[in-house]
Amino acid sequence: MSKTVLIIYAQPEPSSLTRQLVDVSVERLTAQGHEVLQSDLYAMRWKATFDEHDFPERANLQRLSFGAESAHAFRHRRQTADVAAEQDKVLAADAVIFQFPLWWYGMPAIMKGWIDRVWAAGLAHGYKGAGNAYRYGEGAFKGKRAMLSVAVGGPAEDYAPRGINGPLEQLLFPITHGSLYFPGFDVLPTFAVYGTGALTAAGAAAAKEAWRTRLQGLFEDEPIPFRPQNGGDYTRTNELKPHVAAGQTGLTAHIAGGQATQTQPLEAEVLS
Amino acid sequence: MSKTVLIIYAQPEPSSLTRQLVDVSVERLTAQGHEVLQSDLYAMRWKATFDEHDFPERANLQRLSFGAESAHAFRHRRQTADVAAEQDKVLAADAVIFQFPLWWYGMPAIMKGWIDRVWAAGLAHGYKGAGNAYRYGEGAFKGKRAMLSVAVGGPAEDYAPRGINGPLEQLLFPITHGSLYFPGFDVLPTFAVYGTGALTAAGAAAAKEAWRTRLQGLFEDEPIPFRPQNGGDYTRTNELKPHVAAGQTGLTAHIAGGQATQTQPLEAEVLS
Numbered sequence: 001m002s003k004t005v006l007i008i009y010a011q012p013e014p015s016s017l018t019r020q021l022v023d024v025s026v027e028r029l030t031a032q033g034h035e036v037l038q039s040d041l042y043a044m045r046w047k048a049t050f051d052e053h054d055f056p057e058r059a060n061l062q063r064l065s066f067g068a069e070s071a072h073a074f075r076h077r078r079q080t081a082d083v084a085a086e087q088d089k090v091l092a093a094d095a096v097i098f099q100f101p102l103w104w105y106g107m108p109a110i111m112k113g114w115i116d117r118v119w120a121a122g123l124a125h126g127y128k129g130a131g132n133a134y135r136y137g138e139g140a141f142k143g144k145r146a147m148l149s150v151a152v153g154g155p156a157e158d159y160a161p162r163g164i165n166g167p168l169e170q171l172l173f174p175i176t177h178g179s180l181y182f183p184g185f186d187v188l189p190t191f192a193v194y195g196t197g198a199l200t201a202a203g204a205a206a207a208k209e210a211w212r213t214r215l216q217g218l219f220e221d222e223p224i225p226f227r228p229q230n231g232g233d234y235t236r237t238n239e240l241k242p243h244v245a246a247g248q249t250g251l252t253a254h255i256a257g258g259q260a261t262q263t264q265p266l267e268a269e270v271l272s
Numbered sequence: 273m274s275k276t277v278l279i280i281y282a283q284p285e286p287s288s289l290t291r292q293l294v295d296v297s298v299e300r301l302t303a304q305g306h307e308v309l310q311s312d313l314y315a316m317r318w319k320a321t322f323d324e325h326d327f328p329e330r331a332n333l334q335r336l337s338f339g340a341e342s343a344h345a346f347r348h349r350r351q352t353a354d355v356a357a358e359q360d361k362v363l364a365a366d367a368v369i370f371q372f373p374l375w376w377y378g379m380p381a382i383m384k385g386w387i388d389r390v391w392a393a394g395l396a397h398g399y400k401g402a403g404n405a406y407r408y409g410e411g412a413f414k415g416k417r418a419m420l421s422v423a424v425g426g427p428a429e430d431y432a433p434r435g436i437n438g439p440l441e442q443l444l445f446p447i448t449h450g451s452l453y454f455p456g457f458d459v460l461p462t463f464a465v466y467g468t469g470a471l472t473a474a475g476a477a478a479a480k481e482a483w484r485t486r487l488q489g490l491f492e493d494e495p496i497p498f499r500p501q502n503g504g505d506y507t508r509t510n511e512l513k514p515h516v517a518a519g520q521t522g523l524t525a526h527i528a529g530g531q532a533t534q535t536q537p538l539e540a541e542v543l544s
Contacts, residue, residue: 012324012336013335013336015335042321042323046321048321048381049318049320049381049382049385050380050382052284063285063287064284064285065285066373103322103387103388104384104387104388104447104450104451105446105447105450105451106378106446107384108321108384109320109321109322109381109384109387110320110322110323112376112379112381113320113321113381113382115376116375116380116381119376132430136436153339154404155509157510157511158404161521162511162512162517162520162521162525163510163511164408164501164506164511164526166445166450166522166526167522167523170442170522171445171450173438173443174376174377174446175376175377177438178437178438178443179377197339229436237427238429238430238435238436239429239432239434239435239436240436245434248434250433250522250523250524251438251439251442251523252522253434254436254438
């Protein structure tokens with residue numbers, strides 16, 4: 001069945017691996033009969049900084065509260081046109097794919113600023129004006145899928161379970177769990193290509209082939225089994241109940257099965 | 273002894289808690305006889321997006337490689353003036369403090385863009401042109417201290433060891449370990465104020481008092497005991513040796529003692 005997929009990417013160099021992978025996304029998803037929407041953040045000259053200009057009609061001109069002004073602007077349709085257009089694309093999409101080079105273990109600022117600005121109060125947090133009642137598995141984007149596709153300069157060993165940088169999926173937890181599962185997306189395991197600083201033509205070809213395979217499963221693969229806030233695993237103060245992941249603390253306790261989902265071994269093997 | 277402290281902050285509203293805490297920083301550190309440098313990113317209209325305009329004299333006009341151009345620009349002193357000025361401030365400082373509201377479990381984009389742009393190749397990574405030889409405890413900023421001071425909207429329970437968001441210090445690991453310890457800083461435990469969405473006057477006063485206390489220990493407190501890359505704990509492929517944090521995986525294995533340093537209980541207690 002035909003779906004709509006939004007691809008958001010942050011890499012201005014057309015010959016980069018990230019952009020080659022974006023090209024693969026567009027080509028494959030279109031070939032599968034899906035409608036593809038794109039947000040090429042550099043080409044759009046996306047405004048990264050969330051500031052007073054995001055609120056053309058302020059609720060309070062004396063004091064700038066981002067939360068209050070975001071809620072006011074979203075509720076009364078007084079957001080800037082660029083933000084509203086991105087929200088419409090997300091709402092129209094069945095899946096959203098973020099493609100970017102990993103910079104300092106996170107998104108490039110231009111993409112972080114997309115999250116900061118587009119994830120409005122009343123939409124991506126404070127859903128239904130109900131504070132934190134609907135989040136982590138519930139929210140405006142419930143039923144949609146999300147996936148990160150990341151080009152990593154360093155070698156896969158640095159991101160191994162005991163590698164010095166920490167495992168990639170744990171470093172990206174603030175994004176996958178905190179920014180995507182939070183407003184309701186089902187989040188697929190991250191697709192990563194390592195060693196892009198010294199990638200050969202064969203390495204790039206293998207990366208593109210691995211990405212084609214992953215795209216094939218965009219609507220079928222199992223998402224990361226993050227625990228839903230309102231699914232019975234958490235207390236009323238949103239801490240894990242004693243019998244859930246008993247004795248565990250930290251990020252991985254919020255994944256059913258108790259293990260951080262590792263990046264598919266395929267990529268690390270083929271591409272490191 | 274008099275020191276130099278750089279305060280970098282990302283919050284345009286003067287009455288916000290973040291800015292009140294910045295005021296405390298300036299007042300206390302000055303009173304202690306230190307020289308205080310400031311980078312008020314919103315007032316400076318800091319350019320968040322790392323792009324081709326960061327490289328006024330390109331090494332390669334055909335293909336934009338951020339790593340290669342950053343190294344070229346840094347080595348040949350062809351960086352933009354704003355980036356060079358920030359690097360000079362960091363190099364002049366004995367300690368750097370980042371003060372910001374937590375947005376989507378990370379820095380506001382304007383501050384992430386400060387890292388993306390100021391942390392040049394040859395300076396903050398690829399130090400001495402030696403690839404990854406000098407990092408995590410070594411690097412251009414060795415001997416300096418760094419600390420995050422974060423205003424968190426949500427309640428402390430959400431960030432408890434088993435709280436639904438994950439522990440704050442693990443969510444910030446890409447910054448503390450990946451962006452600050454990486455280029456050589458000794459990183460102090462994060463100072464956090466929770467529940468800033470509904471902070472009372474008494475809560476704000478308690479937060480400022482707790483922050484004054486933390487500032488008192490800026491040059492004496494023990495840093496987070498991250499493991500140095502070249503200190504004997506890692507193999508040549510930068511994975512933990514089998515006897516180090518035996519059986520552990522993930523972010524916390526890179527902290528000596530095997531525990532993620534939790535945010536000081538004082539703050540959580542006083543301010544939640």
